[in-house]
Amino acid sequence: MxxxxxxxxxxxxxxxxxxxxxxxxxxxxxxxxxxxxxxxxxxxxxxxxxxxxxxxxxxxxxxxxxxxxxxxxxxxxxxxxxxxxxxxxxxxxxxxxxxxxxxxxxxxxxxxxxxxxxxxxxxxxxxxxxxxxxxxxxKAGEQLWDQGRVMSERGGRSLVLGVGQSASELRAYRELADRAVPAVREAWPQKWPERVVVLAPRSLDGMAGLLGAPASGYRGIAAVTTGEAGGSRRAPADRIIINPEAYGVLGDFGKQVVLTHETTHVATRALTSAATPLWLSEGFADWVGYRGTGRTPAQAAPELRRAVQEGRLPGALPKDEEFGFAGDAERLAGAYEGAWLACRMIAQQWGERKLTDFYRAVGEHKQRAGAVEDALREVLDTTPEDFTARWRTYLRSELG
Incomplete structure (x- = not known):
């Protein structure tokens, strides 16, 4: 009782x-x-x-x-x-x-x-x-129905639930989500449900309400994915939550990249753990998002390109704290760009299968300490020092 x-x-x-x-x-x-x-x-x-x-x-x-x-x-x-x-x-x-x-x-x-x-x-x-x-x-987050009447749009592999959205807007989200699922399936060989639920609140404040957090922390963030990192495949499905204000100003290409990025988080969640650094989880999601689009580093990494051309080449891979939504916007953009290019480098120089094997090996490690080091040695046959040096050389060649 x-x-x-x-x-x-x-x-x-x-x-x-x-x-x-x-x-x-x-x-x-x-x-x-x-x-x-x-x-x-x-x-x-x-x-x-x-x-x-x-x-x-x-x-x-x-x-x-x-x-x-x-x-x-x-x-x-x-x-x-x-x-x-x-x-x-x-x-x-x-x-x-x-x-x-x-x-x-x-x-x-x-x-x-x-x-x-x-x-x-x-x-x-x-x-x-x-x-x-x-x-x-x-102190609990809102549910979408707390914000108004929920409308739904069901796709082949997606379900979009929205408040204060028109039917055409919900259909547009559905089409993007239905394209994101097969794109992730092609890049991620591990089993996952291959279904996504997208929540589209009325505003940034609505997004923050669903997350139970201040709106200021998500201003300018187009979307986030909720869910417990390292959750089992039997865990509840994740939710992709759209910020209609930031997402709405993106072009069609940007909207697709964002939704594919977030769908990647849904797919990889079971193998993303406390041992996984954000540069790997976010960089991998961006790699999937840009994969096959033909977008070059110069086009997709403008902040980091500017830094490299000004002689401010990063000395190390981005730390977790650099991905904070409430921090400096240029620093945040540079962190995402550097993470993406690290994963892109692995895919190009070791192969796409090695990239996914590396991701899995890091996530399966019992603790953060040693996770990347062990996976670099066992999967990529390299060391943290060598990998960082190769990444910095790669940034110079792609962005210099």
């Missing part, structure tokens, strides 16, 4: 009164019957969402003014499962606040349920509990 039991094992009568209670507001115990009633309420609510039964859903709530209509907003999402797990109930008279884990799956895309922390406001009327509002838990 969720919650904490309180009571006394000293006095039998007290024990009988306090048996099986949940922690309540201000330390007041909430009878287990209330928790059971709320659990059954949430079960009916979840089933109504799954069944698309609006009447049954409405019987679970008495919405407060301004509260998001979860049923209406989420009904455009093809759901396989939707379940609440009550974790805490705080009650004060006829009102209560429930903390719950929402576990849901998108049909055909999620291999396991995704979990979202939710807070539900409740009121008791006529002996029944009703939901008056549902929202993200404190």
């Amino acid at each position: 969720a919650g904490h039991r309180r009571g006394s094992w000293v006095v039998a009568l007290c024990f009988a009164l306090c048996l099986a209670v949940l922690a309540g507001c201000g330390g007041d115990p909430v009878p287990d019957a209330a928790a059971g009633d709320v659990r059954r309420l949430l079960e009916r609510r979840a089933q109504a969402v799954l069944d698309g039964d609006e009447a049954a859903y409405e019987r679970t709530e008495r919405l407060a003014r301004g509260a998001a209509d979860v049923f209406e907003n989420a009904r455009g999402i093809p759901l396989q499962s939707w379940e609440y797990r009550l974790t805490r109930l705080d009650r004060s008279g006829s009102e209560a606040t429930a903390s719950a884990e929402l576990r849901y799956r998108v049909k055909g895309y999620d291999r396991a349920p995704l979990t979202a922390a939710r807070t539900l406001s409740l009121e008791r009327h006529g002996g029944q509990w009703y939901v008056t509002a549902e929202r993200p838990a404190k």
